[in-house]
Amino acid sequence: MESTTTMPLFFNTLAFFCFCFFQIQSTFTVSASESIHPFPKQALPTKSGYLPISSTSTSAIFYTFYEAQNSTSPLSQTPLLIWLQGGPGCSSMIGNFYELGPWRVTESLTLQPNPGAWNRIFGLLFLDNPIGTGFSLASTQQEIPTDQNTVAKHLFAAITRFVQLDPLFKHRPIYITGESYAGKYVPAIGYYILQKNARLEVSERVNLAGVVIGDGLTDPITQVTTHALNAYYVGLINEKQKNEVEKAQLEAVRLTQMGNWSDATDARNTALELLQNMTGLATLYDYTRNAPYQVDLVEKFLNIAEVKNALGVNESFVYEKCSDVVGAVLHADLMKSVKYMVEQLVRRSRVLLNQGQYDLRVGVVQVEAWVKTMKWEGVVEFLNAERKIWKVNGELAGYVQKWKSLTNVVVLGAGHLLPTDQAVNSQAMIEDWVLERGLFNSVQDENVSTKSIVVM
Numbered sequence: 250m251e252s253t254t255t256m257p258l259f260f261n262t263l264a265f266f267c268f269c270f271f272q273i274q275s276t277f278t279v280s281a282s283e284s285i286h287p288f289p290k291q292a293l294p295t296k297s298g299y300l301p302i303s304s305t306s307t308s309a310i311f312y313t314f315y316e317a318q319n320s321t322s323p324l325s326q327t328p329l330l331i332w333l334q335g336g337p338g339c340s341s342m343i344g345n346f347y348e349l350g351p352w353r354v355t356e357s358l359t360l361q362p363n364p365g366a367w368n369r370i371f372g373l374l375f376l377d378n379p380i381g382t383g384f385s386l387a388s389t390q391q392e393i394p395t396d397q398n399t400v401a402k403h404l405f406a407a408i409t410r411f412v413q414l415d416p417l418f419k420h421r422p423i424y425i426t427g428e429s430y431a432g433k434y435v436p437a438i439g440y441y442i443l444q445k446n447a448r449l450e451v452s453e454r455v456n457l458a459g460v461v462i463g464d465g466l467t468d469p470i471t472q473v474t475t476h477a478l479n480a481y482y483v484g485l486i487n488e489k490q491k492n493e494v495e496k497a498q499l500e501a502v503r504l505t506q507m508g509n510w511s512d513a514t515d516a517r518n519t520a521l522e523l524l525q526n527m528t529g530l531a532t533l534y535d536y537t538r539n540a541p542y543q544v545d546l547v548e549k550f551l552n553i554a555e556v557k558n559a560l561g562v563n564e565s566f567v568y569e570k571c572s573d574v575v576g577a578v579l580h581a582d583l584m585k586s587v588k589y590m591v592e593q594l595v596r597r598s599r600v601l602l603n604q605g606q607y608d609l610r611v612g613v614v615q616v617e618a619w620v621k622t623m624k625w626e627g628v629v630e631f632l633n634a635e636r637k638i639w640k641v642n643g644e645l646a647g648y649v650q651k652w653k654s655l656t657n658v659v660v661l662g663a664g665h666l667l668p669t670d671q672a673v674n675s676q677a678m679i680e681d682w683v684l685e686r687g688l689f690n691s692v693q694d695e696n697v698s699t700k701s702i703v704v705m
Contacts, residue, residue: 250339250429250534250544250571250665287550288559292352292360296414297560300407302380308392310407311377311384313342313560315351315368328458328683329372329421331408333438335429335466337582338575340383340568341375344428346547349668349675350375354550356543365672367679372421374411378404378434381575384551384562393578397433397587401441404434408455422458424683429611429665432465433587440590443597459599461679464611464665468588468619470505472611473517474498476524479614483536485528494524501584510581517584521610533609535664542666544570592625601656601682605663605670606647613659620657631655637688646674649688656682656689 295316299309320327332349334341346354350373351366367373377383379400381393394400412418425442427435439460446454466472477494480486486494501516525533532541548570550556557564594600602620604613621632631652639649639658647660658678663670682689 250335287359288556293559300410302403302406307388308380309386313345313375315373317372318369321370325417325420327372327421328424330367330424330426331374333376333378333427333431333434335431336571336576337430337579338382338572340377340570342383342551343544343547343570345375347544347669348666354546358550363672365676367676376407379575382572393575395578396582397437400434401437404438405441420456423456424459424461426461428463430466432462432467435460435462436587436590436594439594457598460594461601463603463667464605464608466611468586469584470502471619471622472615473501475614475618479609480524490527494520497523505584510584513584514580535607536609537607588619592623595625595655599654603658603660605665605667606659606661608665610665627652639688641674641677
């Protein structure tokens, strides 16, 4: 989910930063006689706390970690998924308590089990990224990253610190996952890990196994050109309106090509606002919804004192689901592409792209557009690969297209927050992809047709 507002208040006191800095890790053990309301003891994370980004700063990334509920392998070998939210500046606690974590917040601000939790058989780590987002701490506004390289640098520090918390973490395969603006974060940290690993001793490397991008903004200059046609063929606008939106899109492209990054971001926002006003939709994140996603529930829940105490956060901290300050700092970064990072990752690890069928902002059409332009030796075979019907529990769930290390999944009946809309199917997708089962088995590639195709 992207942050769409602009700029309000920022800092908490220095005393608060110092208080939280020393709470690097909290491991929760609650006796049977204790009861935390509205946070039941069984919903507590395995670990929660702060991961410093450097030894010279009080800035730190907040995390919650949930160990696998029913691991099918020894914990030292159990895959570890890391989730990054989008925005820029939106908290990964949205993913935790509204999408794919083991517990979801309800309208009554209580928690209920999530049947599609991603930690059923994997470890699951949520990071509030960048610093200044969610419960994460930015000691000064100047420390908040303005580009993806700094985002990746901070994430690398946090991930390596997390791995050091438990010897069992050291050799677990790590998969970096996320959605929306994390379509930039995920490739950035994946690419950074590849670069760092090449210079590190084997014992010091991060055990990166793959990356997962859900409804991701990855190559904005390509993706911004698709909205008008997408909405037109869905039947939401007519040809005159399509032409008007296309004009606004081309302005975003022109400004991007000139390197006027901030103005280009504004132009993209203008095009999307135009489309929003023309269609009258409740949200472009899912054109079938009569109301926006209820992510405000997460903000209300996490501002309850008992909840903050349970997570090891100072009660005085005012939690915001999306930070306007972080969004403003990264405003000029939005239209910059990280496609070249994905091109490296697909050569040296595994990549899963997935989109919800109903997402008009960064959905199926937007992702296909940039994938066609990839400079990767397998792109022709991927584009010619059969788009296979994917079923979960005997029911149609979507479509899977795969060639070697690149897989794309379209999930039916889902919008931008795909795990919220299709919890069980999203769980099946991540588990089968990580474990290379069913349609996600690499043997499937041998049967792919390799007819010639024009690559744009």
